[in-house]
Amino acid sequence: DVKVTQSSRYLVKRTGEKVFLECVQDMDHENMFWYRQDPGLGLRLIYFSYDVKMKEKGDIPEGYSVSREKKERFSLILESASTNQTSMYLCASSSPRYYGYTFGSGTRLTVV
């Protein structure tokens, strides 16, 4: 069964901490994405990547960075966590051969 795995379901971090959210997919997909989901705002794209070592800014990249050193892994980094980054974070992957996303289960991050 194909999967997108996010390392943590729940995280609680302190303001100012550096936070790493990890995402791994086993489908050999070229494309990977990070979204955040907030009530009333739907899913908003933070960053995406079409290939290893490649990244593109999405709609709300401020306060975030990403890393893609291997095809199967796409990491989201909060350099200095702030309370307004409390949210649900969703990772997804896709392939140009198939127009559809596969999502991970999400990480609910709380910054206190």
Next chain:
Amino acid sequence: AQKVTQAQTEISVVEKEDVTLDCVYETRDTTYYLFWYKQPPSGELVFLIRRNSFDEQNEISGRYSWNFQKSTSSFNFTITASQVVDSAVYFCALSEAVTGNQFYFGTGTSLTVIP
């Protein structure tokens, strides 16, 4: 710019009622894909359906059906004889075929089915 509108924020129905979730989209592209995803309380988004812009045939899958109308830029989703397990947030999404890589999501409709 692309845009997907789900005007219904929350809907509550009694079990066994039919319910329709609305989705209206905007795009200047002639070739695009439309999707519906379900997000149950567990959090993971589950793929339900994909339609391309050249196929306006309605689709039925069990209790689920989809009505795609290019003339009104709508892609509505109907659940027949709703069940408690249908309670979830449902997202409509649009993707251009040219890139095929980035989705534009609506803000979601939260459906509660009351037993």
